[in-house]
Amino acid sequence: MHAPRVRFAPSPTGYLHVGGARTALFNWLFARRHGGTFILRIEDTDTERSSDEMVSGILESLHWLGLEWDEGPEVGGSHAPYFQTQRYARHREVGERLVAEGHAYPCYCSPDLLKQKREDAERQGLGWKYDRTCLHLALAERQRLEASGISPAIRFNVPPGRTAYTDRVRGAIQFDHDQIEDFVLLRSNRLPTYHLSVVADDLDMRITHVIRGDDHISNTPKHILLWQALGETPPEFAHVPLLLGTDKKRLSKRHGATSVTEYERLGYLSDAMVNFLGLLGWSPGGDREVMSRQELIDAFTLDGISGGDAVFNPEKLDWFNAQYLARLTPEGLVERVKPLLDAAGLWNAAFDGERREWLQRVLALVLSRVRRLPDFVEQARPFLADHVDYDPEAVSKYLAVAELDSHVETLALTLDRVEQWDEAAIECALRDVADIRSIKAATLIHAARIATTGKAVSPGIFEVLALMGKPVTVTRLLALAKFLQAS
């Protein structure tokens, strides 16, 4: 394929939505797959709701996902500017050209009148589209209106016929032109509408493939008509299905986290997010699931995009995240968890020095029960905090045993005499105590778990004690014995 040029054109009226992120991802994958150019264009024409803060939020999310753009904000490019509001003059020029060439015409109808006509039609249960009053204006009437100082809107003159095109995802699609009204290109305040801006910009930026959300499918004939009126060959179109919430409704705030930043904050890895999003509504055609960005790129085709809308399933995202967490190196793990430990007041300067490897082992030990980054903090807390609090439920579940205080004290004293502090020696010592006291090893194990972690669940106890070290273990065991005596 000739090097394609694709674009992602978010509107900065909010943070980057996961649905938008997926559209961006598909564009990026397509560009990378075919050695093309990925362009980022900011559609900030909704000045009421757009803000600079949102623009930087979107850029940040894109960076986080690793979807670097070749042209656009920050990097520039030969088709600048990449902010739509800076391209108004050009849009107007295109609109005027269309009028000059007879493809568009001024419309003096007042919005109020049109609104009323539309409502009347609706009340009678009829569909309505612009009645072309101003297309058929007599010359004298037109001159009168112009002289009256009314600033007209510019409408596209939709020709008769039908538009058919082949959507790269959907296949053959066609629309009858009588379904399409003479839509507005330039508002009476001279500002372009969406339809004019996208086409003008896509044309100027030499976009070859428009990969965008499904919701634009019925706008496509308008855009094709515009390209044709401008004497250009329209680009290829590929409409990707929408993302839904678990209730099958369009993904919205009600469904919890919807923006990319939120997922970053919740402790998801960017690789996991990309992998998950990439497989939502697209498939490489086989059974592959865990795929790196490069593998995604190598396998990506527009044909692989499925037709139906896809439900965003957070549980599967969790699974992907766990997969990627498990693939991190010990050092990579420490780097990612450090800020969180720091914030929790659990970071120790020695972790940047001689205790580095120890920390790595702690994180590796708890890894299999972690799904998201913040889980590490709670899982590792017993190893890092000075103090443990006993979970009341764990206490009532496992510590209601006769003479347990004495058993635990003996365990502490026995362990204190262990010379080679490793898993095997610890286990050996503990089982000896259980034998001698004629109790089950499990009784001591549960007690030791609560003594050292405060919780009813933890990784294998011998690994925990080995890693925790003898002094801490003995101290905590003794503390538990005292606690048991007191209660």
Add this chain to the structure above:
RNA sequence: GCCGCUAUCGUCUAGGGGUCAGGACACGUGGUUCUCAGCCACGGGACCGGGGUUCGAAUCCCCGUAGCGGUACCA
């Protein structure tokens, strides 16, 4: 209302005129074991409905139905 798109396990999907309709997440059972997680094994679970075409349809066609989208001087 009109126009358009879509339809395989609960979810993401593979496949596609003749298959035991495959995989993953989730779920259930068992194993490992000191708990939980993980891991391993096993299991339940789907082609929206109705007509055609065909020897044969989940697959192709038509009609329904449902969901979604559009129908603006919103994007």
